[in-house]
Amino acid sequence: MxxxxxxxxxxxxxxxxxxxxxxxxxxxxxxxxxxxxxxxxxxxxxxxxxxxxxxxxxxxxxxxxxxxxxxxxxxxxxxxxxxxxxxxxxxxxxxxxxxxxxxxxxxxxxxxxxxxxxxxxxxxxxxxxxxxxxxxxxxxxxxxxxxxxxxxxxxxxxxxxxxxxxxxxxxxxxxxxxxxxxxxxxxxxxxxxxxxxxxxxxxxxxxxxxxxxxxxxxxxxxxxKERISIREEGRMEGIAQGMKKGMEKGVDQGKKQLALRLINNGVDLALVKQTLGSDLPDDEFIESLRNN
Structure with missing residues (x-):
């Protein structure tokens, strides 16, 4: 072969x-x-x-x-x-x-x-x-x-x-x-x-x-691969900035709903947790989003 x-x-x-x-x-x-x-x-x-x-x-x-x-x-x-x-x-x-x-x-x-x-x-x-x-x-x-x-x-x-x-x-x-x-x-x-x-x-x-x-x-x-990586980094950075702006406006419920929607659409879970400032285990973090 x-x-x-x-x-x-x-x-x-x-x-x-x-x-x-x-x-x-x-x-x-x-x-x-x-x-x-x-x-x-x-x-x-x-x-x-x-x-x-x-x-x-x-x-x-x-x-x-x-x-x-x-x-x-x-x-x-x-x-x-x-x-x-x-x-x-x-x-x-x-x-x-x-x-x-x-x-x-x-x-x-x-x-x-x-x-x-x-x-x-x-x-x-x-x-x-x-x-x-x-x-x-x-x-x-x-x-x-x-x-x-x-x-x-x-x-x-x-x-x-x-x-x-x-x-x-x-x-x-x-x-x-x-x-x-x-x-x-x-x-x-x-x-x-x-x-x-x-x-x-x-x-x-x-x-x-x-x-x-x-x-x-x-x-x-x-x-x-480099072009894909650059685009992905830009996309992730844009998502993080958008979530931070939401936090600054104090839109708590909307912020959590957005976070859950992003996770369901394949956005990196670690990035979402970092942006929200959570150190909960993954399962507990997702559960907290669903219950609030």
């Missing part, structure tokens, strides 16, 4: 590396996302390649995959593991930027098709969840399409149970399994099922065997 450190395909560095190193994997993924058969993809080229040795140590690189498909379609594919508050706006910005970056001297009728794809590992739309959804410009009253040449699509990895027959036919369910795989063993089992999965796994092995690439992937993972 392979013993190298594991990096999931949701690691943005690993994802970009696989797509950059394997023309076959890139072709199969773009065909899947564009709802095309592989033989309909006559050409595909990554437009933002990276030198992973030179990139090691950088925390600011945005590793989406930009590619031109069949010379008439510009695609941008991003992977986002943690929920991002303004993801809708960010996707819109990237799609609009792709359109704006096309040659202004060209005839407008020959502008490329713009497709923005986001592969998310969190629930994107809690009210109307979907595995794969596509948005475009439409008339708000008649719902008639304004154009299908500017579209934003979401693959929500947390909703694979809602995948349709089309998702399976175009291979999106297989790609979801590859992105969600969290061990070499799971990837190996997928590699036995299809040629594209085998190719992806082989390229991922190649990445971790190369010292410079492995160091780059490690840096990306550490940078991601």
């Amino acid at each position: 392979f013993e190298e450190k594991f990096f999931a395909l949701t690691n943005d560095g690993m994802f970009h590396y696989v797509m950059q190193e394997s023309q076959y994997a890139l072709k199969m993924l773009t065909a899947s996302l564009l709802s095309k058969q592989p033989d309909e993809i006559t050409s595909v080229e990554v437009k933002n390649p990276y030198d992973y040795g030179k990139c090691a140590g950088s925390k600011d690189i945005i590793l989406d995959v930009k590619a031109v498909v069949n010379k008439d379609t510009v695609v941008n594919i991003e992977v986002q593991v943690k929920a991002f508050k303004y993801w809708r706006y960010r996707s819109l910005y990237y799609a609009a930027r792709m359109a704006a970056e096309t040659d202004p001297n060209r005839d407008y009728g020959s502008l490329p098709i713009i497709r923005q794809f986001s592969i998310l590992n969190y629930t994107f739309d809690r009210e109307n969840p979907d595995f794969f959804s596509t948005y475009e410009l439409r008339n708000v009253e008649s719902e008639k399409s304004f154009t299908d040449r500017f579209q934003i699509s979401i693959m929500d990895l947390t909703q694979n149970r809602l995948a349709t027959w089309d998702d399976a036919i175009y291979g999106r369910t297989l790609w979801a399994d590859l992105f969600k795989a969290n061990s070499w063993e799971k990837l190996e089992s997928l590699a036995l099922k299809s040629e594209v999965a085998k190719e992806v796994v082989e390229i991922m092995y190649k990445a971790v065997k190369d010292d410079e690439t492995a160091r780059f992937l490690t840096d990306r993972e550490l940078a991601r």
Whole structure:
């Protein structure tokens, strides 16, 4: 069994590396996302390649995959593991930027098709969840399409149970399994099922065997965890400050109800106790909140 450190395909560095190193994997993924058969993809080229040795140590690189498909379609594919508050706006910005970056001297009728794809590992739309959804410009009253040449699509990895027959036919369910795989063993089992999965796994092995690439992937993972830690510390600090303000106003009952609600929603119990100035055992502390 392979013993190298594991990096999931949701690691943005690993994802970009696989797509950059394997023309076959890139072709199969773009065909899947564009709802095309592989033989309909006559050409595909990554437009933002990276030198992973030179990139090691950088925390600011945005590793989406930009590619031109069949010379008439510009695609941008991003992977986002943690929920991002303004993801809708960010996707819109990237799609609009792709359109704006096309040659202004060209005839407008020959502008490329713009497709923005986001592969998310969190629930994107809690009210109307979907595995794969596509948005475009439409008339708000008649719902008639304004154009299908500017579209934003979401693959929500947390909703694979809602995948349709089309998702399976175009291979999106297989790609979801590859992105969600969290061990070499799971990837190996997928590699036995299809040629594209085998190719992806082989390229991922190649990445971790190369010292410079492995160091780059490690840096990306550490940078991601650091960003999460900073956000979490800020969130906790904000909660603590809010509770202290409540205490200063003497809102005793409301304060205790808030503390209980925070605990029920996963906020660290030690932080809540510290903010309220309690040294009671955990069970007694929670009981005191419930009884007052």
